[in-house]
Amino acid sequence: MSPLLLTLMIFAIMLGLMAIRTPIAIAMFTAGCIGYVTQAGWSPLANFLNSQAFARFASYDLSVIPLFILMGHFATQGGISKALFRFASAVMGRFKGGLAMAAVLASAAFGAICGSSVATAATITSVALPEMKRHGYSGRLSTGTLAAGGTLGILIPPSVPLVIYAILAEQNIAKLFAAAMIPGLIAMLGYMAAIAVYVRLVPGHAPEQNTCLLYTSDAADE
Amino acid sequence: MKTLELLAKACAVIGGGLLTLITLMTCASLIGRNTVGITLAGDFELTGVAAGAAIALFLPLCQVRRGNIIVDFFTSNAAASTTAALDRFGALLLAIAMALMAWRSTLGGLNAYTTHSGTMMLGFPEWVVYACIAPALALTAMIALAQAVQGSGEDVQP
Numbered sequence: 199m200s201p202l203l204l205t206l207m208i209f210a211i212m213l214g215l216m217a218i219r220t221p222i223a224i225a226m227f228t229a230g231c232i233g234y235v236t237q238a239g240w241s242p243l244a245n246f247l248n249s250q251a252f253a254r255f256a257s258y259d260l261s262v263i264p265l266f267i268l269m270g271h272f273a274t275q276g277g278i279s280k281a282l283f284r285f286a287s288a289v290m291g292r293f294k295g296g297l298a299m300a301a302v303l304a305s306a307a308f309g310a311i312c313g314s315s316v317a318t319a320a321t322i323t324s325v326a327l328p329e330m331k332r333h334g335y336s337g338r339l340s341t342g343t344l345a346a347g348g349t350l351g352i353l354i355p356p357s358v359p360l361v362i363y364a365i366l367a368e369q370n371i372a373k374l375f376a377a378a379m380i381p382g383l384i385a386m387l388g389y390m391a392a393i394a395v396y397v398r399l400v401p402g403h404a405p406e407q408n409t410c411l412l413y414t415s416d417a418a419d420e
Numbered sequence: 421m422k423t424l425e426l427l428a429k430a431c432a433v434i435g436g437g438l439l440t441l442i443t444l445m446t447c448a449s450l451i452g453r454n455t456v457g458i459t460l461a462g463d464f465e466l467t468g469v470a471a472g473a474a475i476a477l478f479l480p481l482c483q484v485r486r487g488n489i490i491v492d493f494f495t496s497n498a499a500a501s502t503t504a505a506l507d508r509f510g511a512l513l514l515a516i517a518m519a520l521m522a523w524r525s526t527l528g529g530l531n532a533y534t535t536h537s538g539t540m541m542l543g544f545p546e547w548v549v550y551a552c553i554a555p556a557l558a559l560t561a562m563i564a565l566a567q568a569v570q571g572s573g574e575d576v577q578p
Contacts, residue, residue, distance in 0.1 A: 248528035256472025
């Protein structure tokens with residue numbers, strides 16, 4: 199069998215395993231093992247695996263990722279997400295669609311603690327969505343806002359994907375973080391502007407008149 | 421499964437404690453380096469090996485909660501029984517892979533112990549890390565095997 203055909207077959211096996219709900223890591227592991235065994239044999243693979251768990255896990259370069267995740271969890275458990283959303287709604291509350299803008303602002307602020315989009319979206323949603331629902335924001339606007347706001351998590355430093363890219367491509371992590379800062383802020387302002395335009399053009403998605411401060415301290419302490 | 425779950429939680433708590441300790445250690449080392457000029461030589465090595473041990477110790481709980489990332493896009497319309505069967509197959513494959521890794525890591529750890537291999541600066545013995553990795557991988561394999569045999573029963577969190 200030619201190497202190219204073999205590669206394509208192994209690739210197909212990997213994608214096939216992924217498609218049938220095999221954990222992605224295991225699909226890649228299986229594909230790699232098959233390739234190793236067919237090209238080099240079982241003993242080289244077994245010998246290679248002896249030190250691989252250690253070599254992959256105990257990597258100083260990548261140790262920044264669990265530490266970022268730990269930081270994000272401490273921040274979430276410490277109630278920072280609630281405080282951020284309270285602050286953001288106090289700033290934005292006077293505008294039409296203010297709570298949606300506040301959710302974007304809170305996502306951006308949380309992105310400065312957390313390096314993952316999924317974690318940012320999940321954290322801010324748990325605080326912001328009930329509040330937006332309570333004040334009569336439509337499901338379309340609030341969920342769309344929170345999904346878009348979540349993407350700020352990886353743009354605004356720290357960012358796990360940027361760290362991985364920097365390590366793989368041997369780039370300077372600090373420079374990459376600095377480079378992502380401005381696009382992140384532009385995206386945040388753009389999302390807010392889009393919300394402001396949308397709630398004015400398309401009626402019925404946000405409450406007409408916001409009564410001063412929407413997010414009261416009682417709601418925050420629930 | 422209950423016992424395995426308890427063990428997984430204990431592993432994760434140890435891992436979290438390890439990460440917290442290493443964070444504090446790095447803070448102390450950095451503050452010392454930038455103020456009074458006293459630093460812990462080789463602090464980055466300790467961070468690396470502790471993070472490695474912690475990641476391995478988190479794996480069992482990850483498997484208990486079925487936290488490994490899967491693609492559910494293609495099977496979103498399939499019947500619940502089909503996805504359950506596929507999940508069992510995935511858990512079985514994961515159990516085999518983890519058992520393989522646990523076995524090989526044990527051998528690697530024994531090798532590291534007999535050859536006294538350590539980190540560069542501190543000479544921190546690598547077998548200590550292997551001693552965290554191998555049991556955690558074995559526990560993950562057992563949990564995955566239990567999930568493959570039992571399926572997603574009531575005692576498995578969604």
